[in-house]
Amino acid sequence: MTNTTALWLFDLDNTLHDASHAIFPAIHDNMNAFMARTLGRDGVNADAATVDATRETYWRRYGATLLGLVKHHQVRPEDFLREAHHFDDLLSMIRAERGLINLLKRLPGRKILLTNAPHRYSSDVMRHLRLQRHFGKHISIESMHVHRQLRPKPSRHMLRQLIARERVAAGRCILVEDTIATLKAAKWVGMRTAWVTQYLGDNRDVIKRPGYVDVKVKSVRKLARNLHRLR
Known part of the structure; x- marks a missing residue:
């Protein structure tokens, strides 16, 4: 049976925190x-x-x-x-805006962390941000295999496999991501897409929204006010 609850797929680096800083x-x-x-x-x-x-x-x-x-x-x-992903002092390098926990609570539906980062690193970051309990699953790059071949984002095959495994219609999935190639792949398989631009650099405000992006937001904290455009 297909699950009709919305499924949010969140990227980690430069989406939930500022990886470009350090x-x-x-x-x-x-x-x-x-x-x-x-x-x-x-x-x-x-x-x-x-x-x-x-x-x-x-x-x-x-x-x-x-x-x-x-x-x-x-x-x-x-x-x-x-x-x-070897760091002398990872926790001192993490930068993130406040209000992420409240934002996640306001978004209806299930939430999965979908990151091309390794599990240990992404787990450390999520624990530091105190976000791990708000995600039902944590899918890191080690788990992104299709037919025993490593297929990280932006693999369309991996995204289709994820949809099937979660038993959810593609149109009920919302990918929140900073990387254009992955957003394009997600739209191709039928997902809704939200492009986070806050950490893209000085030209982030002049970059136009591509047709395969449903919502362009500076910060993930702006997602709640754009829910009507992601349904």
Whole structure:
């Protein structure tokens, strides 16, 4: 039987908190160091230009750098995720606006955290923000497999599988996300979409709302007043 209750799918980084402040720069550096070792030869690390070009190529081709590293360099996902998300003091790096708990209470329906981040990191962030109890499920990148293949966001196959597993009509799902590619994939499978722009940088206010975005909000705290546009 199909569940008719609304299902909210929330991204984590740059949606529920400001990852661009300190966390993303640290991940960027960690990722570059890992890739330099992986792409290097004869014990010599690859240079920065090679790393940047490879990361950009894999991001464009596969939607996630990790998928390219797995496919072409036999990297184990758990090794990459552990290295990329290593922080000396994660809690001091977290920045988030107030009022998130009240916002979640005001949104009718079930809520799932859907993040391309690893489980340990995302759990630590959610506990620090005191949000974990407001989500019925926590789906991290380790759980995003389709036919035994890793398929993180923006995979349409993964999103369709999620809809089927939750026994909910696509039109009853609302994806809240900062990444355009994932919003586009969600709309393609029939979901409603909310684009959070607060942490996108200086040009966030001039970016036009694409047709596959139902609601564009600066902050997730603005979602409640836009419920009529997400039904």
